[in-house]
Amino acid sequence: MYQVPDYNQTVSMKLSEVLADIGVDERIVMKRRRTWLLIESIENITHQLLDKNASAYIFGSQSEGTTTIDLQSDLDQLNCDKAFPVIQDWSDWIPGLYNLLMIQDNSISPGYCLLQVLRDDAPLPLDGESHHLVFKDRTGKLLLKKFIVSLFNINREIHGPAGFEQGQPGISDKDSVFALHCTTWPQQARQWLDQQGEGQWPSAEMKQYCSRTGCFVVGVGCRGSEHEQLEWRISTSLAERCLMFNLNITQIRCYVLMKMILKTFINPLFKDVITSFMCKTVLFHCISNAHSNIWRENNLLSCLSLCLYLLYNNIINENCPHFIIPGNN
Numbered sequence: 001m002y003q004v005p006d007y008n009q010t011v012s013m014k015l016s017e018v019l020a021d022i023g024v025d026e027r028i029v030m031k032r033r034r035t036w037l038l039i040e041s042i043e044n045i046t047h048q049l050l051d052k053n054a055s056a057y058i059f060g061s062q063s064e065g066t067t068t069i070d071l072q073s074d075l076d077q078l079n080c081d082k083a084f085p086v087i088q089d090w091s092d093w094i095p096g097l098y099n100l101l102m103i104q105d106n107s108i109s110p111g112y113c114l115l116q117v118l119r120d121d122a123p124l125p126l127d128g129e130s131h132h133l134v135f136k137d138r139t140g141k142l143l144l145k146k147f148i149v150s151l152f153n154i155n156r157e158i159h160g161p162a163g164f165e166q167g168q169p170g171i172s173d174k175d176s177v178f179a180l181h182c183t184t185w186p187q188q189a190r191q192w193l194d195q196q197g198e199g200q201w202p203s204a205e206m207k208q209y210c211s212r213t214g215c216f217v218v219g220v221g222c223r224g225s226e227h228e229q230l231e232w233r234i235s236t237s238l239a240e241r242c243l244m245f246n247l248n249i250t251q252i253r254c255y256v257l258m259k260m261i262l263k264t265f266i267n268p269l270f271k272d273v274i275t276s277f278m279c280k281t282v283l284f285h286c287i288s289n290a291h292s293n294i295w296r297e298n299n300l301l302s303c304l305s306l307c308l309y310l311l312y313n314n315i316i317n318e319n320c321p322h323f324i325i326p327g328n329n
Contacts, residue, residue: 029066036063088104111328278314
């Protein structure tokens with residue numbers, strides 16, 4: 001049986017008690033999740049009443065319940081326009097709409113794609129010339145430019161694919177991302193559905209649910225890529241939210257502690273070099289590859305050390321592989 005040294009047990013239990021006292025416990029985590037999912041539902045009902053063909057999703061620490069007051073976590077909102085369906089196979093073409101075909105080949109960075117514009121009256125490529133919305137490549141394909149991001153984020157500071165809004169006193173800062181939705185699971189992530197590490201996590205049921213969520217594409221290219229101005233990043237945010245909602249309280253506390261260390265010791269010296277998403281990715285890899293019985297309250301310190309060690313290795317090797325699309329650094 002796995003044995004934990006007395007020192008680790010004592011410190012782990014004290015850490016767990018302190019985190020519970022500041023709101024990182026099952027009750028408050030669930031309360032945060034219910035609150036933000038309710039706000040998300042209200043916003044989507046509003047869209048429906050106004051006949052907007054769009055959906056809003058609230059992701060990140062606030063809706064996951066993986067934050068505290070002093071962490072001052074941003075609010076991450078994804079706004080999805082359903083008027084332009086993204087497809088991966090010609091058989092998924094929807095009549096009456098300008099479908100966008102995902103192009104994923106060896107010339108495109110892992111975790112990214114190009115979007116080819118198709119006709120609305122037949123499953124055929126759209127013909128035309130380059131203009132401010134589309135670019136005609138050497139083979140004649142009309143590719144959607146990332147113009148939507150700049151139009152959507154007028155008068156906002158740009159953070160990657162997101163428009164940043166400074167919060168008022170008592171209100172969180174907000175990152176708003178414009179996205180398009182694909183109802184099918186990304187080709188680059190299909191291998192992930194069949195993989196299973198020592199931790200037997202995620203379960204087959206969780207992966208089955210994730211595969212039904214499809215994916216989003218957001219307007220940001222891979223830095224340094226020859227297609228950077230045309231690439232769209234593939235986002236599996238709905239699947240990642242499912243994974244976060246299936247963590248136990250020790251795993252959540254481990255993630256919160258990583259963010260506390262980041263905010264207290266690293267960001268003041270090296271701002272935005274290591275992100276909370278990197279910490280989340282590291283946590284996912286650790287849960288997947290470590291035995292499930294280590295994630296206990298009296299072993300929190302060892303769990304934190306495991307995550308920090310993997311994060312350190314990723315930084316040294318300059319490679320933090322995406323959990324679902326490992327080719328994406």
